[in-house]
Amino acid sequence: MxxxxxxxxxxxxxxxxxxxxxxxxxxxxxxGTPMEQRRIRIDAGRVDDLQEIQQAVRIYWNVHDAVPADLATLANQPGANLPVADREGRGRYEYARIDDDHYSLCAVFDTDTALMRSEDYPANSQEWMHPAGRHCFTRTLGKKDNE
Missing domain, CATH: 1.20.5 (Single alpha-helices involved in coiled-coils or other helix-helix interfaces)
Structure with missing residues (x-):
């Protein structure tokens, strides 16, 4: 050579x-770095948990014709296994009844969806966009499922 x-x-x-x-x-x-990707996945899981609570509120409302008073009321329903505690041990998710048709769900997020988007649904949907830090989602109950 x-x-x-x-x-x-x-x-x-x-x-x-x-x-x-x-x-x-x-x-x-x-x-993003592996750590950033992990934070995005954890936040996507938080959104999954909040969506599960949202579905439980809707079911409760359909059955009882009322918005549940608190998260404990929802969690104590027969057969319920709701994710009421944050995935990273930051305490419990927050739920608050606003009035007969409205309530809010709150969590503390590590990421801002405007800067770091998850590929997981529903975390990537418009209705679950959030900043980093504590954020609440106000939800409205409309027409009942059986109407």
Missing amino acids: SAAADKLGKWLAIGGSIAVGAVVVLSIVAT
């Missing part, structure tokens, strides 16, 4: 290493 071929091989190896490094850096910039 000639000195020119050795030199070319060396430069190709260096160029290939730089290209691989650039791809890794660009991948992290585009998708």
